[in-house]
Amino acid sequence: MKQYPGYTLVKQEDCPEQHGTLTVLTHDVSGASVLLVENDDNNKAFGIGFGTFPSDDTGVFHILEHSVLAGSEKYPVKSPFLQLLKSSMASFLNAMTFPDKTVYPFATPNETDFKNLMDVYLNAVFCPLAMVDKAVFEQEGWHRGEDGTVSGVVYNEMQGALASPDAQLQNALERAMFPDTAYGFVSGGDPASIPALTYEKYKRVYHRHYSADNCCITLYGNLNMGEALAFLDEAYLSKMPKGTSRPRLTMQDEQPGVQVKIPYYTEKPEADEVQCALAWYTGAFADRERQLGVEILLDALLGSNQAPLKAALLNEKLGADIDIGFDDSTLQPTLELVLRGATEDTAARFAAGVRKAVDDILAEGIPEDLLLASLNAAEFASLERPGSIPDGVLDAINAATGWLHTGDPAMLLHTNSLFASLREKLAEGWFDALLKDLFAAEPVQVTQVPTLPKKEEEAQAARVDGKLVLEHPLTVADLGSGEKSAAGGEEQLAGATLLHHPSAGSTYLNFYYDLGSLTPEEMQYLDLLTDVLDELDTPRHTARELNTLRGTWLGNSSVALSIWTGRQAGSPCHTKLTLSMSLLERSLEKAVELGGEWLYETRLTGPGAEAAYARVLSQQKLNMEQQFIQQGNSYAAVRAGAHFTVENALTERVSGVTAYHFLCELLEKADWAAVGAKFEALREKILHHAQLTVSFHGSEAGLDTLRKLLPGSAFAEAERGTACAYTEELTAPVNEAFIIDGGVNYDLLVWPMERCAARKVLARVMSYEYLWHHIREVGGAYGTGMLTRDGVEYLYTYRDPHLTESYDTFAKGPADLAARDYTEKDMNEFIVGTVAKLDTPRKPYAQAKELDRRYFCGITDGMAAADRAALCAVDADTLKAQAAALPRQMAKSVRVAFGSKDAVEAAKGLFDRVETL
Ligand SMILES: [Zn+2]
Known part of the structure; x- marks a missing residue:
């Protein structure tokens, strides 16, 4: 076993889940906890986490999180973090305030970058100006x-973050469950309380919590651990001797039966949009088997509309939808059920409804196959780790969590043994006992009722400046040459085109049906069909059984529309109905069988299907209404872009405001038999006639198996059509504003622009040199930026207190950029940062999808290399010329905003059309 001078070894163990070894160390002088995760992952990661639990709503730890990143002794500039965002090769760079901890993690594939970043992060947290x-x-x-x-x-x-009804419901629930401990406070800060924080108190809180003996450091991946540990020791930890005792979290006495009612202020209060949350405590954090059991149990009983507890509750018609929440990362984990689309009356019956449904399930016993499917699915997800956050960053956050509550940073990184022991307990009725126990106590209950408005106050102001000087600045020479895609094979089989990409580990099997010949209206129906598919029976299985089988045999399985702009001549819009499955190679036969049954055999007509349509569509409607408030920027972007490209027009049609109107219309008519007939006709047309591409990412042996399976499967067809581009007529530009609740605005300015790789540098400069300062730091918006995509470019703001002012700021951007001087060092930073984004390491499932996209869009390695070369060749003159030409391009732009009633009314002159959503 290796020894590291200055550190004491606590334990070392093999960890197959992390594909390597875990080592836990304590630093001798400072008492800091250190976890090493040694494996072959090139996406190296670092994280430092502190125990930070608030004792008020001033958001002191959130403000500290921002403050330490605003300049340190060794890097004495106002915004080193912003400059790193611009110029580092990091695949992840951020900091997060949780209710009980603050974590500063990053990941990067480059070792020099790693050293730079580690020093900047450590200096920030330990020596902030x-x-x-x-x-x-x-x-x-x-x-x-x-x-x-x-x-x-x-x-x-x-102000923006607390605006949504969900955020307010959540805060009220936490306050009711944890009236006496840290978890009852708004850790991000409540604007009403933030001004109560003094500078003196803020400094005191910093010194008490940002100490080496109150932190957990994680080093992850393929890197020289000895060197990193020696640096940590010499430059930081050995200078910070252990202090007095570290701060501790306290336990809350449980609060069964507490009931609270709160208003939600809205311009359009609807009697049937009451929300009701019920919550229970789920036991000790350290009992990981129980907490994993809760997760599996909730998925089995509530994971889909067919799952028994959810189905029973929906049957009671108390509301349109029920969401589950479960957070097992806190000292006292809790689970919650949220009833949406209820009335005050039905909300009052929710708790009793849950009690009865649970008793009914217990009387019968939970079906074992359901539990097994959920257990398998959870195990698959723990190995595959979906989502875009790098594995090392997830480990760093988990390490800080385990360390905080138990002292053991490795605790959450081991899961294999838990799955094995739960598998054994499954047959013994352990889950029935767990269910009984979980819901035995009276829940804590919060009811939220829509109520007519109150006024929000406005805000403004701040500023920045200065250059970050790193020890080893990255240059274009540090960039790799870009990944080459492994050669894939292509053949014709069973009426389809079969693609093969070699891959190790998990297997990915994706089916793509070409939709080029569909009409715009057919696309709208088809998108809905993909949303309801989970809910439908087949002649052989009920929807619930089929979900259970998918969970048992597959990792992820989903059906969705894919919409891309190709790089072929004329920038065609490619659109596919996509069935994606991830699996273990030995389950290939099952995958083909289940995928075929799911797609081809589900019953699209009849009472069961019609009930499913009514249920899912009303859930979708509520969901979209929440999304408008939380991510108005993405809806506004496609709404505006729809006037310029087919990709945007179609995306808007199937998932934007147009889709929302379509949904409302169908719900109004409620002619579900007609909807079923449409679905039936569409399915016949697509599944049996449209061109099909089957893409297999797996081994040669797997490919051989698939070659044998496909001809006898549901997917086989003697003859199919050919693929073609999807088109629809674009609409004339309109400036539009949509009024939403929440008191924040999302301002978009979109214009048409031929795709040009080199403009990514311009977009980065606009985002970080201009918009960040004027919109975020001065204007107070949470986010802002410029993006350049296939056929369009746009400027956006996110959770912005302003509307008219932001459009004024947008208009002044080009002149500001054109008037600046850019040194060679500046250019170097912009380019390294931009190119590194192209190289962000992808997880295997995302890499498989990306290879497929490149195939359909005709993106060759040669093109990718040419894009890269064009980016690297951008110099100050190109940049200034591009900025100077921008006003001409922006003259064709369209404004679409999602915003508060007051802001939209004050900016009426900017819009041709205003609609309240
Ligand atoms: Zn923040």
């Missing part, structure tokens, strides 16, 4: 302007 410069506190936290109004980055951010 914020402790000697009150200006940082005022900018990031709060200050009073000359006119008496309060503003600050966190203050403004939280």
Whole structure:
């Protein structure tokens, strides 16, 4: 076993889940906890987490998170973090405030970058200038302007974050469950309380919590651990001797039976949009077997509309949908059920309804096959780790969590043995006992009722400046040459085109049906069909049985529309009905069988299907209404882009405001038999006649198996049509505003622009050199940027307190960029940052999807290399010329905003059309 000078070894163990070894160390002088995760992952990661649990709603730890990233002793500039975002090769760079901890993680595939970033992060958390410069506190936290109004980055951010009904419901629930401990406070900060925080208190809180003996450090991946540990020791930890005792979280006495009612202020209060949350405590954090059991149990009983507990509750018609929440990362984990689309009356019956449904299930016993499917699915997900956050960053967050509550950073990284023991207990009725126990106590209950408005106050102001000097600045020479895709094979089989990409580990099997010949209206129906497919029976299985089988035999399985703009001549729009499955190679036969049954045999007509349509569509409607408030920017972007490209027009049609109207219309008519007939005709047309491409990512042996399976499967056809591009007529540009609740705005300005790789540099400069300062730091919006995509470019703001002012800021951007001077060092930073984005390491499932997209869009390695070369060749003159030409291009732009009633009314002159959603 290796020894590391300055550290004491606590334990070392093999960890197949992490494909390597875990080593837990304690630093001798400082008492810091260190976890090493040694494996072959090139996406190296670092994380440092502190135990930070609030004792009020001032958001002090959130403000500290922002403040420490705003300049440190060794890197004394105002925004090193922003400059790293611009120029580093990091695949992940961020910091997060949780209810009980603050974690600073990053990941990068480049070793020099790793060393730079580790030093900047450590210097930030241990030597922040914020402790000697009150200006940082005022900018990031709060200050009073000359006119008496309060503003600050966190203050403004939280105004937006707390605006949605869900956020308010969540806060009220936490307050009711944890009235006496840290978990009852708004860890991000409540704007009403933030101004109560003084600079003195903020410094005291920092010194108490940001100490080496209150932190957990993770080093992850294929890197020289000895060197990194020696650096940590010499540069930081050995200078920070252990202090007095570290701060501790306290336990809350449980609060069964507590009931709270709160208003939600909205311009359009609807009697049937009441929400009701019920919550229960699920036992000790350290009992990982029980917590994993809860997760599996909830998935089995509530994971889909067919799952028994959810089906029973939906049957009671108390509301349109029920969501589950379960957070097992806190000291006292809790589970919650949220009833949406209820009335005050039905909300009052929710708790009794749950009680009865649970008793009914217990009387019969939970079906074992359901539990097994959920257990398999959870195990698959723990291995595959879906989502885009790098594995090393997830490990760093999990390490901080395990360390915080139990002292053991490795605790959450081991899961194999838990799955094995739960598998054994499954047959013994252990889950029935768990269910009984979980719901035995009275729940905590919060009911939220839509109510006519109150006014929100406005905000503004802050500023920045200065250049970050790194020890080893990255240059274009540090960039790799870009990945080459492994050669794939292509053959014709059973009426389909079969693609093969070699891959190790999990197997991915994707089916793509070409939709080029569909009409716009057919596309709308087809998108809905993909949403209801989970809910339908087949002649052989009920929907619930089929879900259970999929969970048992497959990893992920989904059906969706894919919409891409190709690189072929004329920039055609490719669209496919996509069935994607991930699996273990030995389950290939089952996958082909289940995928075929799911897609080809589900019953699209009859009472069962019709009930499913009514149920799913009303859930979708509620869901979209929440999404408009939370991500208005993405809806606004496709709405505006729809005037310029077919890809955007179709995306808007199947998932934008147009889709929402279509949904409302169908719900109004409620002619579900007609919908079923449409679905039936569409399915026949697509599944039996459209061109089909089957893409297999797996071994040669797997490919051989598939070659034998396909001809006898549901997917085989003697003859199919050919693929073609999808088209629809584009509509004339309209400037539109949509009024939403929530008190924040999303402002979009979109214009048509031929795709050009080199403009990614311009977009980056616009985002970080201009918009970040004017829209975020001065304007107080949570996010902003410029993006350049196939056929369109746009400027956006996210959770913005302003509307008219942001459009003014947009208009002044080009002149500002054109008037600047760019040094060679500046250009180097912009280019490294932009190119590194192209190289962000992908997880295997995402890589498989990306290879398929490149195939359909005709993107060759040669093109990717040419894009890269064009990016690297951008110089100051190109950049200035592009900026100078922007006003001409922006003259064709369309404005679409999602915003509050007040802001939209004040900006009426900017829009041709206003609609309240
Ligand atoms: Zn923040």
